[in-house]
Amino acid sequence: MSNATTAAKQPIFDAGDVGNQAQGFVTASIAWVQAYWLQILIAVGIGAAIVVALHAARRFGSKLCQRPRALNGWGMVVGKAIARTGNFFIVMLAAKLVSGYSAAPGEVATTINFLFTVAAVFQAAVWVREIILGAIEHRTQSEHYSGEALLSAMGLIRLLVTFVVFAVALVVVLDNLGVNVTGLVAGLGVGGIAIGLAAQGIFADLFAALAIIFDRPFRRGDSISYDTASGSVEAIGLKSTRIRGIDGEERVISNKNLLNKEILNNTQRNHRRAKFIIGVTYSTPPEVCSRIPAMLKEIVEANDKIFTRAGFTGFGASSLDFEVQFDSKGPDYASFYDGRTAVGIAILKRFNDEKIEIAFPTQVNMMAAPDGSVVMPYPETARPKSEGVTA
Known part of the structure; x- marks a missing residue:
């Protein structure tokens, strides 16, 4: 050297x-x-x-x-x-x-x-x-994030931040004094890894809670959906989040697992969309079918909803299918639900007034003789006169 x-x-x-x-x-x-x-x-x-x-x-x-x-x-x-x-x-x-x-x-x-x-x-x-x-x-x-769990978590966060910051400061000072800090840094690193492995679950949920606080994917009181579950956020804790389900049950899920899922924040919606698929019978005249999209638009706008689109979508097994889509302003589900009901009943009333038959599934079963010929579903003697019998 x-x-x-x-x-x-x-x-x-x-x-x-x-x-x-x-x-x-x-x-x-x-x-x-x-x-x-x-x-x-x-x-x-x-x-x-x-x-x-x-x-x-x-x-x-x-x-x-x-x-x-x-x-x-x-x-x-x-x-x-x-x-x-x-x-x-x-x-x-x-x-x-x-x-x-x-x-x-x-x-x-x-x-x-x-x-x-x-x-x-x-x-x-x-x-x-x-x-x-x-x-x-x-x-x-913030009023949306206050709670005993998060406030008590501040003690642990304060301890961790203080330890890390002053440990770095001590290493810097010793290095300026000419002390060889390589061994000290290595010891702190090994100790930190050991502590991290021993409490990785707790730290993962703690950092997930901090991510919720800073990134704000949802707040307390928001209505969210994840996987197949939905509910209202009641509390955001240090380790878990509590969600009140739509059936009244309390769901408890760890913060880490919750953030790993796709979360739909229904409270942040700017609108809700409804869609009806309506099938009319094949006996409906084409000129009547061409007027159905305009009818649907009139019905939606008459009920103070935002019309999106309406039109013919295809030939069904037993119906001519039409579709109408419309939006309800804001995230309120009760208002959306009532509006969708009002539009549906108005469509039914208008179709009845216009003598437009809404189709329902129908099926005709035909029987066959042993030789493969079709067996009529009624006796020959009861055959209508209009069909006639050729000699």
């Missing part, structure tokens, strides 16, 4: 040389004050002004916390992070900014740089933690 590499691995402070370094630091500081006292006084004044300005910024952040509606709530998140700015960071930032102007000696500059690095790294960790937790709390405090 080269000398440069060996030097890079040496810590800044060697335990055996602490006394010599402290004596050198004091000697250099006294000489520096005697030689640059005027610049030091000016730097102290500037540093004091910087400290006052940073304290004013911190007070401004505290005021933002008292106005939850500022910037749609995000101002409170940022203000809370600013309000957590520490005095040690403020002082070291001011010292770092003015140390160059006051021509600080190498020992003093090195000490300021070291303390500023420690203060800046841990202050950044505090800001990141507050922003992450504030963003999560901002979402969970």
